Amino acid sequence: MTRVEVRDGNVDNALKRWKVKVAKSGVPSELKKHKEFKKPGVVKREAKKEMIKNSRKRRKNI
Numbered sequence: 001m002t003r004v005e006v007r008d009g010n011v012d013n014a015l016k017r018w019k020v021k022v023a024k025s026g027v028p029s030e031l032k033k034h035k036e037f038k039k040p041g042v043v044k045r046e047a048k049k050e051m052i053k054n055s056r057k058r059r060k061n062i
Contacts, residue, residue, distance in 0.1 A: 002025065004018040022028070038046075 002018060002021045004014045004021065006014040
């Protein structure tokens with residue numbers, strides 16, 4: 001559980017710090033990942049596409 005102290009009654013600042021902590025912990029990405037089920041074949045295809053895209057980017061930068 002993520003906790004943030006409110007200092008000097010400044011709730012806006014505490015909310016900003018809380019959002020940063022939650023984003024760094026990876027909760028939003030996990031929720032997005034588990035939102036719907038993907039077949040194993042679809043996951044493999046997406047991973048393969050991502051690897052090809054990244055390799056093209058690396059070759060382009062050289």
